[in-house]
Amino acid sequence: MQNHFPLWKNILILITFIVCLIYSIPNLFGDDPSVQITSSGAIPLEQKQVDDVKNILAASGLPGKALEFNKGQILIRYTNTPDQLKAADLLRDKLAKQATVALNLAPATPAWLNAIGANPMYLGLDLRGGVHFLLEVDMNAALKQAEERYLGDLKIALREAKIHYLSVAKEGEAIKIKLNNEAETETTLNILAKDFRNLKQLDQRGENEIYVAISEADQREIKKFAISQNMTTLRNRVNELGVAEPIIQQQGDSRIVVQLPGVQDTAKAKEILGKTASLEYRLVDTEHDVQKAVAGQVPVNSRLYYEKNGQPILLDRRVIVTGDQIVDAASGVDQDGRPSVNITLNGVGAGKMAKTTQVSVGKPMAVVFIEYVNETSIENGQKVNHKDKVEKVISVATIQSVFSKRFQTTGLDSPQEARNLALLLRAGALAAPVDIVEERTVGPSLGQDNIDKGMLSFVVGFGLVVLLMLVVYKLCGLVANLALAYNVVIVVAILSMLQATLTLPGIAGIILTVGMSVDANVLIFERIREELRNGNSIQESIFLGYDKAFGTILDSHVTNLVVAIVLFAYGTGPVKGFAVTLIIGILSSMFTAITCSRMMINWIYGNRDVEKLSI
Amino acid sequence: MLNKSINFIGNRKYALIFSGLLSFMSLVSLGVNGLHLGIDFTGGSLIQVGYKESVDLNELRKSLAADNLGDATVQHFGSTKDVLIRLKLREGVSSKDLSTKVLEVINRGRAEPAELHRVEFVGPQVGEDLAQDGFLALLYSCFGILVYVAWRFEWKFSTGAIIATVHDVIVTLGLFSAMSIEFDLTVLAAILALIGYSLNDTIVIYDRIRENFLLSVADTTEEVMNIAVNETLSRTIMTSLTVFLVLLSLFFLGGEVIHNFALALLFGVVFGTYSSIFIASPAALMLGICRQDLLVQIKEGYDDGMP
Numbered sequence: 001m002q003n004h005f006p007l008w009k010n011i012l013i014l015i016t017f018i019v020c021l022i023y024s025i026p027n028l029f030g031d032d033p034s035v036q037i038t039s040s041g042a043i044p045l046e047q048k049q050v051d052d053v054k055n056i057l058a059a060s061g062l063p064g065k066a067l068e069f070n071k072g073q074i075l076i077r078y079t080n081t082p083d084q085l086k087a088a089d090l091l092r093d094k095l096a097k098q099a100t101v102a103l104n105l106a107p108a109t110p111a112w113l114n115a116i117g118a119n120p121m122y123l124g125l126d127l128r129g130g131v132h133f134l135l136e137v138d139m140n141a142a143l144k145q146a147e148e149r150y151l152g153d154l155k156i157a158l159r160e161a162k163i164h165y166l167s168v169a170k171e172g173e174a175i176k177i178k179l180n181n182e183a184e185t186e187t188t189l190n191i192l193a194k195d196f197r198n199l200k201q202l203d204q205r206g207e208n209e210i211y212v213a214i215s216e217a218d219q220r221e222i223k224k225f226a227i228s229q230n231m232t233t234l235r236n237r238v239n240e241l242g243v244a245e246p247i248i249q250q251q252g253d254s255r256i257v258v259q260l261p262g263v264q265d266t267a268k269a270k271e272i273l274g275k276t277a278s279l280e281y282r283l284v285d286t287e288h289d290v291q292k293a294v295a296g297q298v299p300v301n302s303r304l305y306y307e308k309n310g311q312p313i314l315l316d317r318r319v320i321v322t323g324d325q326i327v328d329a330a331s332g333v334d335q336d337g338r339p340s341v342n343i344t345l346n347g348v349g350a351g352k353m354a355k356t357t358q359v360s361v362g363k364p365m366a367v368v369f370i371e372y373v374n375e376t377s378i379e380n381g382q383k384v385n386h387k388d389k390v391e392k393v394i395s396v397a398t399i400q401s402v403f404s405k406r407f408q409t410t411g412l413d414s415p416q417e418a419r420n421l422a423l424l425l426r427a428g429a430l431a432a433p434v435d436i437v438e439e440r441t442v443g444p445s446l447g448q449d450n451i452d453k454g455m456l457s458f459v460v461g462f463g464l465v466v467l468l469m470l471v472v473y474k475l476c477g478l479v480a481n482l483a484l485a486y487n488v489v490i491v492v493a494i495l496s497m498l499q500a501t502l503t504l505p506g507i508a509g510i511i512l513t514v515g516m517s518v519d520a521n522v523l524i525f526e527r528i529r530e531e532l533r534n535g536n537s538i539q540e541s542i543f544l545g546y547d548k549a550f551g552t553i554l555d556s557h558v559t560n561l562v563v564a565i566v567l568f569a570y571g572t573g574p575v576k577g578f579a580v581t582l583i584i585g586i587l588s589s590m591f592t593a594i595t596c597s598r599m600m601i602n603w604i605y606g607n608r609d610v611e612k613l614s615i
Numbered sequence: 616m617l618n619k620s621i622n623f624i625g626n627r628k629y630a631l632i633f634s635g636l637l638s639f640m641s642l643v644s645l646g647v648n649g650l651h652l653g654i655d656f657t658g659g660s661l662i663q664v665g666y667k668e669s670v671d672l673n674e675l676r677k678s679l680a681a682d683n684l685g686d687a688t689v690q691h692f693g694s695t696k697d698v699l700i701r702l703k704l705r706e707g708v709s710s711k712d713l714s715t716k717v718l719e720v721i722n723r724g725r726a727e728p729a730e731l732h733r734v735e736f737v738g739p740q741v742g743e744d745l746a747q748d749g750f751l752a753l754l755y756s757c758f759g760i761l762v763y764v765a766w767r768f769e770w771k772f773s774t775g776a777i778i779a780t781v782h783d784v785i786v787t788l789g790l791f792s793a794m795s796i797e798f799d800l801t802v803l804a805a806i807l808a809l810i811g812y813s814l815n816d817t818i819v820i821y822d823r824i825r826e827n828f829l830l831s832v833a834d835t836t837e838e839v840m841n842i843a844v845n846e847t848l849s850r851t852i853m854t855s856l857t858v859f860l861v862l863l864s865l866f867f868l869g870g871e872v873i874h875n876f877a878l879a880l881l882f883g884v885v886f887g888t889y890s891s892i893f894i895a896s897p898a899a900l901m902l903g904i905c906r907q908d909l910l911v912q913i914k915e916g917y918d919d920g921m922p
Contacts, residue, residue: 266734267715435738437737437738437741438737438738438741439734439736440733440734440735441731441733442732442733443730443732445665445732446663450872453870454873457864457868457869458864460864460868461860461864464861464863465857465860465861468857468860472853504870504872505801505804505876508869508873508876508877512808512861512862512865514861515857515860516854516858518854518857519857519858522850523850526847526850530846552818552823555767555818555819556814556815556816556818556819556822559760559764559814559815560812560815562756562759562763562811563760563808563811563814564808564811565759566752566756566759567804570749570751570752571748571752572748572800575801575803575804578801579804582808582811
């Protein structure tokens with residue numbers, strides 16, 4: 001019995017070790033306080049703006065450590081927080097309304113590590129500080145709104161068909177249409193079948209009465225639309241908050257998770273998340289001179305606006321339709337294959353749009369995006385709330401023909417722009433009210449405190465285990481300790497590679513793994529001792545010890561794994577982080593405690609005559 | 616390490632009486648006192664603030680009571696500079712603005728305003744969902760283990776393992792209930808981790824029992840089991856010790872947030888170790904496990920082992 005590994009096995013273990021070591025290294029470099037600039041509109045930032053930013057910063061002596069321009073995003077790194085804050089304030093001032101300026105902690109990973117995709121672990125909110133919101137979308141309100149829309153549309157459709165209905169009103173869960181005679185009822189049923197396929201006719205009916213309700217399929221659609229539209233709206237709003245790396249995710253059927261790392265002012269965050277915004281369609285005033293208007297002579301029937309690129313434009317004072325009349329907006333292509341946005345209006349909006357377009361074919365029409373921004377400032381020691389109305393022309397297009405309910409907006413530069421416009425149109429307002437049902441805020445000092453305490457208990461826990469193993473198993477204990485260190489490197493490397501979120505319970509999971517993963521080595525060493533007591537030779541004992549312990553280790557690890565997986569499936573937030581580290585730790589400890597420790601034991605004792613085993 | 620043979624299985628009567636009493640008392644405490652559930656499960660608000668200097672809680676209570684927030688529980692958290700304020704869910708009052716209000720009230724008229732460290736608000740529905748998910752997680756992990764152990768060993772072992780594990784969970788919960796320690800999401804995670812740990816120990820002993828059965832090391836099942844428990848004893852103690860050490864480090868150095876988590880696991884490791892030695896094997900023994908149960912299994916390959 002010689003106890004040695006073939007060369008390939010040794011090499012494989014060492015290569016794995018080197019790879020894991022490289023991928024765990026980024027965690028040692030820490031973060032740079034930095035300023036992140038992203039476009040606030042639909043168009044990504046360009047080189048010109050990068051140069052602008054460079055000039056602004058150079059002029060005020062805050063050039064920073066480095067300036068990176070990547071994926072339409074500018075990142076300026078600083079060596080200290082005061083510089084970072086100064087630069088952010090300055091840029092917010094100068095770039096107002098063109099770009100979003102956010103504070104960020106950018107990992108200070110060296111470029112060569114970035115190049116191979118090695119990044120540090122992603123820290124959870126309990127470690128980096130920030131706000132976690134769980135928002136519940138009020139689905140009943142969404143359905144009620146849809147019902148109101150159908151009610152309005154029905155009335156218009158009936159009036160257009162010259163039906164003098166007695167009443168169209170809600171009754172319980174249904175909409176009740178009361179008519180004068182058989183003939184009207186017949187026509188109404190035809191209209192329902194043709195234009196209102198989403199309304200399901202109920203069995204319940206009286207004389208000249210029809211009961212309809214929103215079909216289940218449409219209800220599902222309405223709910224799905226409500227949540228996806230709310231998510232887009234929230235994403236847009238979060239961008240305005242100036243948050244780097246926000247997370248906005250659907251959870252379950254009706255809930256949305258919003259995570260804002262680094263945000264401390266929860267009151268402001270809540271305010272902005274619940275903010276209202278809308279859209280307006282207006283005709284463009286082509287008769288008057290824009291330049292004169294800019295100079296101060298605005299025509300009586302027009303108003304001066306600015307486009308996204310800063311160009312001034314004159315628009316008609318009268319609004320054609322407003323955003324709450326938009327039922328849906330989707331990007332697509334027109335007959336000629338050009339990118340377009342398909343818009344669906346409700347009945348009221350459709351009627352107004354038809355009337356306007358009948359007399360305006362060939363004229364340009366503009367879409368104005370309006371939002372109300374709440375700003376609190378201190379004046380004379382008093383808190384004052386301003387409601388600022390911000391208006392922006394997001395698209396100008398020529399009216400090609402008369403249209404009403406459904407129409408296309410073309411004249412867009414790219415499918416990307418079409419998608420963004422559709423998104424903006426949909427994201428104008430929240431489809432249904434949201435309520436904050438869970439909030440977890442962690443201050444930055446507590447976050448750092450958590451990291452420090454986690455690290456300290458890790459180091460102490462690790463040290464105690466290492467000491468105990470050395471005392472009890474001597475040289476073999478040292479081998480187990482090296483395997484244990486390797487195990488920690490693997491866990492950190494895998495967490496970094498997966499970009500899994502590290503939380504405080506996650507750190508606890510790593511610490512627990514340290515305590516539990518030596519178990520495999522304890523099992524093996526105890527077995528070797530037993531085999532030695534049974535009178536086996538040293539080489540035989542090593543072989544049998546590893547061999548016999550293997551089945552036990554496998555069984556005990558699998559049961560642990562089952563529990564960890566259940567924990568992962570049902571855990572939320574930080575608890576999930578605990579489950580992740582536990583799962584990775586259990587799996588990798590099988591490898592390090594069995595294979596790696598064996599390799600080292602083989603190096604020390606294999607292939608030679610051994611007189612005494614230090615165990 | 617230990618060559619002495621201790622008659623664990625022979626003395627099972629005492630262990631069973633002790634465990635029975637302990638479980639009974641735990642259940643009584645759970646029934647009478649219930650668990651001191653945290654806001655994760657009950658819903659409510661929690662605000663943690665830090666001051667530069669020690670702060671008098673009564674003063675804070677007074678100012679809160681003056682603003683109709685008298686139902687708030689105010690206590691120190693970790694040190695006398697840190698304060699934890701808890702509020703129950705309130706009907707009608709918009710709970711999302713509550714934290715802002717509390718901060719405003721306690722900072723009023725203070726030269727050194729408190730620094731906001733942590734705010735947690737859990738709505739009633741979310742609390743219910745979290746509790747339900749937690750209960751399901753406990754149930755599913757027990758079921759998963761039952762199936763795995765039954766497949767790898769035998770149903771009597773599997774049932775014995777579950778009895779030992781449920782014992783550990785009940786006693787740990789009982790301690791949390793009796794000592795009125797707050798039970799939150801992290802403690803639930805600890806209870807689940809404890810299930811995995813307690814089983815780990817039990818499985819190692821079962822593995823040795825199976826091996827000893829097949830090697831026919833002794834005549835009676837009782838003897839076979841006792842030899843197995845003794846053979847694995849030094850390993851059981853060593854592993855419990857390493858886990859205990861890291862948990863001690865977490866408990867004393869990991870900070871308040873992780874305190875109860877570490878505590879639950881510390882209890883769990885003690886009871887998990889105890890139960891795998893004194894409960895798991897006797898339970899399988901009393902269910903009538905014998906050599907044949909395991910021999911048949913080997914002959915026919917790994918079937919489910921059901922009789």
